Amino acid sequence: MATNNSVVGGESSTYKINDRVILVQVLVSVFICINCLLITTLFMKDFYTTMRYILFAITLLSDSLFLIMTDILLILIYFKFTMQMWLCVIMYIVLSLYTFVTPVTLTAMTLERYVAICMPLRHGELCSTRRALHCILIIHGLSSIPCIVVLSIWFASVTPSFYTQGRLCSVEMFIFYKWQGHLRSAINQFYFFIMCIIIVFCYVKIMKVAKAASVENKKSTWKGLRTVILHAFQLLLCLIQLWCPFIEAAVLQINFMLYINVRYFNYITFILAPRCLSPLVYGLRDEMFFHALKYYALCGLYKKQPSNLR
Structure with a gap:
């Protein structure tokens, strides 16, 4: 009787995990579609000539790539597909890099708002398109440092034959x-x-x-202040995401099924949702971008977009 109960319990838990994988596929598909719509809107108009929108596009592209890669890894682990370690290293580099690209870009966007509001006369010089390209290189350079440190230690710890071994790919494999x-x-x-x-x-x-601004400038200044608060909230979600592995490791010592449930909850709440909802909220708060987004979302049926979109 005990054996039968354990078998039934095992089938039930497998079925639940299967439902969860399907739900993740639906959510990822929806989020990718939303991000694609946002990216299309950015590139259909001349938004890419402004530093703020260039950095916004970087967050969208980074989040989309991160969602796709984590979803692929989830499917591979669920179906227990093994891969050679050299391929797992490539996946780890991409995931590690773009885990940091989004929060570092958000910080750069905050600095751009600071320059726009506190140093308006120098905004055109400091936040030009050319400076935006330099900023992108700096963002990716800073984001690659944690990955380089972890992989340098890992490369020094493994033998050459380890790269051709077939294993389930996970981040934990790089921590010896x-x-x-x-x-x-x-x-x-x-x-x-x-x-x-x-x-x-x-x-x-x-x-x-904002306190010293004139009545005419107060509205735009307070809007910039709210944008900084939004970036702070987004960074908080990213910080919680980096705490998740340590929480999951502690839970794993207690109960395996609880670990599965906590990891699933963390993935949905702190990885999937923030990486789509936060950019969407940010985009909707921008009046020019919102009108353009509404125009393309309604396939051109919305005709009241501003004529000065550029």
């Missing part, structure tokens, strides 16, 4: 020692500590400008 996990955690916390300092600095400076 407990101190590696602590080092990765320290790097992550350092990054977000610096980002939080930048966010708070920009918030305080913009707040001072």
Whole structure:
């Protein structure tokens, strides 16, 4: 009787996990479609000539690639597909890089708002299209440092034959020692500590400008302040995402099924949802972008878009 109960329980849990995988596919498909609509809107008009919209496009492209890669990895692990380690390394590099690209870009967007509001006379010089391209290179350079540190230790720890072995690909495979996990955690916390300092600095400076602004400028200044608050909230969600592996590791020591449930909840709540909903909210708050988005979403039926879109 005990054996039968365990079998039934095993089938039930497998069925639930299968339902969850299907739900993830639906959510990822919806989010990718939304992001594609946002990206199309950015490139159909001349939004890509403005630094703010260029950085917005980077977050959309980064989040879309991250969603696709994590979904592929989820499917491979669920169906227990193994791959050679060299291919797993490539997937890890992409995922590790774009885990940081979004929060670092959000920080850059906050600095752009700071320059626009607190240094308006220098905004055209500091936030030109050419400077935006340099900024993109800096963002990817800074985002690659944690990956380089982890992989450097990993490459020094494995033998050449390890690269051709077939294994289930997961991030945990690149952490051999407990101190590696602590080092990765320290790097992550350092990054977000610096980002939080930048966010708070920009918030305080913009707040001072908002209080001293004239009646005509108060509206745009307070809107910029709300944008900084939105970026701070987005960064908080990204920070929680980096805490998830440590929470999951602690839960794994208690109960395996609880670990599965917590990991699924974290994936939906702190990885899937924020990487689509936050860019959508940011896009809807921008009047020019919102009119253009509404125009393309309704296939040109919406005719009241501003004539000065450029």
